[in-house]
Amino acid sequence: MNSGKNPRFSDRFEFVPGENDLYTLLESVKKSGEDWIDLTASNPTKVGLIYPREAILHSLEKPESMVYDPDPKGTNLARTSIANYYQEKGYNISVEDLFLTSSSSEAYSFLLKLLCNPGEEVLIPSPGYPLFEFLSILDGVEFNFYKLDNKSDWKIDFIDLEAKITSKTKIIFLVSPNNPTGSIISKEEFEKLNSIAKQNGIAIVLDEVFSDYIHDLNSEKIDPFVCDSPLFVVNGISKILALPQMKLSWIHVGGSRDWKKECKERLEIIADTYLSVGTPIQLALSELFQWRKMIQSQVLRRIQRNLQLLENFSSKHSKIRFISPKGGWYSVLQSETFMQDENFAFRLLEKEKVLVHPGSMFGFEENSGNIVLSLIVETELLESSLEKISSLL
Numbered sequence: 255m256n257s258g259k260n261p262r263f264s265d266r267f268e269f270v271p272g273e274n275d276l277y278t279l280l281e282s283v284k285k286s287g288e289d290w291i292d293l294t295a296s297n298p299t300k301v302g303l304i305y306p307r308e309a310i311l312h313s314l315e316k317p318e319s320m321v322y323d324p325d326p327k328g329t330n331l332a333r334t335s336i337a338n339y340y341q342e343k344g345y346n347i348s349v350e351d352l353f354l355t356s357s358s359s360e361a362y363s364f365l366l367k368l369l370c371n372p373g374e375e376v377l378i379p380s381p382g383y384p385l386f387e388f389l390s391i392l393d394g395v396e397f398n399f400y401k402l403d404n405k406s407d408w409k410i411d412f413i414d415l416e417a418k419i420t421s422k423t424k425i426i427f428l429v430s431p432n433n434p435t436g437s438i439i440s441k442e443e444f445e446k447l448n449s450i451a452k453q454n455g456i457a458i459v460l461d462e463v464f465s466d467y468i469h470d471l472n473s474e475k476i477d478p479f480v481c482d483s484p485l486f487v488v489n490g491i492s493k494i495l496a497l498p499q500m501k502l503s504w505i506h507v508g509g510s511r512d513w514k515k516e517c518k519e520r521l522e523i524i525a526d527t528y529l530s531v532g533t534p535i536q537l538a539l540s541e542l543f544q545w546r547k548m549i550q551s552q553v554l555r556r557i558q559r560n561l562q563l564l565e566n567f568s569s570k571h572s573k574i575r576f577i578s579p580k581g582g583w584y585s586v587l588q589s590e591t592f593m594q595d596e597n598f599a600f601r602l603l604e605k606e607k608v609l610v611h612p613g614s615m616f617g618f619e620e621n622s623g624n625i626v627l628s629l630i631v632e633t634e635l636l637e638s639s640l641e642k643i644s645s646l647l
């Protein structure tokens with residue numbers, strides 16, 4: 255028995271013990287052994303994709319992995335293969351502007367440490383990626399949301415954004431294609447955002463993890479690497495190669511020459527403190543990139559088939575509103591029936607054994623009737639789930 259004093263936990267985040275109702279129900283469904291369908295499944299390694307297994311495993315077996323020779327920015331070899339990846343896509347970047355991290359979450363954490371004092375602020379898109387809030391909290395940084403407007407193709411609501419900027423705002427996060435709306439930033443929005451950021455001394459952090467998954471081929475393409483104001487691009491192989499377990503992401507630093515120089519020196523100190531990217535994956539990266547098209551084509555084909563199903567489904571149900579996403583791995587369905595989204599998700603799991611994300615998890619208002627689905631789920635599972643959702647409509 256411990257008779258001494260236990261340490262007090264930090265107040266960094268509010269700890270609410272236990273799960274919410276939906277996840278408590280999910281646990282009991284799992285325990286019961288009944289079949290259930292997970293329409294939130296976005297782990298690519300568990301949705302029946304075919305990977306070049308032997309080649310991937312072989313590429314990790316380099317003898318040089320037995321020597322530890324760390325570079326805070328990541329090995330030159332790995333950074334060169336990332337620069338080549340961008341070259342193939344028509345972008346020119348320098349290996350000197352790249353920093354490797356073990357995940358995009360870690361990339362965000364480095365950037366929060368680089369730019370924000372505790373108590374300073376970041377702006378997060380809404381609807382958007384739920385992890386930004388928690389990542390900010392963990393680094394002692396405040397956050398606020400700026401709206402994406404559902405009435406205009408999820409474009410940035412600049413009136414709202416400018417109203418949210420304060421003297422403490424240090425970063426505007428931007429995700430394109432966005433999770434979960436699938437919207438893609440236009441050139442006009444991007445230029446406007448840059449000029450606002452520049453005027454206010456704010457950095458932009460652009461998450462491009464879904465940029466190889468574009469479904470609307472007419473959407474505009476921006477070049478985030480030609481920019482003279484502070485702009486960081488975050489990307490990684492968790493989506494590019496559908497290999498999240500390999501833990502390799504990166505930050506590209508953009509901005510004016512002098513600013514960039516000091517920025518990189520500071521970022522190098524942060525990266526050197528953690529040295530978190532494993533050697534085997536850095537040595538394997540150039541070989542892994544060779545499988546990019548093979549892996550991505552499967553994911554894209556899956557998404558196309560799933561989008562077709564969703565189009566058909568929404569055309570049969572006048573109560574359902576579905577705007578086909580321009581890119582990414584997620585889609586949003588809206589309906590009055592989904593009002594009180596958490597209740598709807600609960601009922602759907604309880605009655606039909608189908609799990610969806612309530613839209614409020616991504617910043618949709620709870621009574622706006624949105625649910626979020628992963629587009630990389632197996633098509634047969636999506637098809638049978640849509641029938642089950644129909645029965646609840």
Ligand SMILES: Cc1ncc(COP(=O)(O)O)c(C=O)c1O
Nearest residue numbers: 357358359383433463490492503
């Ligand atoms: C917008 C966005 N960025 C980043 C990630 C995750 O990247 P990582 O696995 O590198 O942390 C996700 C995962 O779904 C995401 O939706």
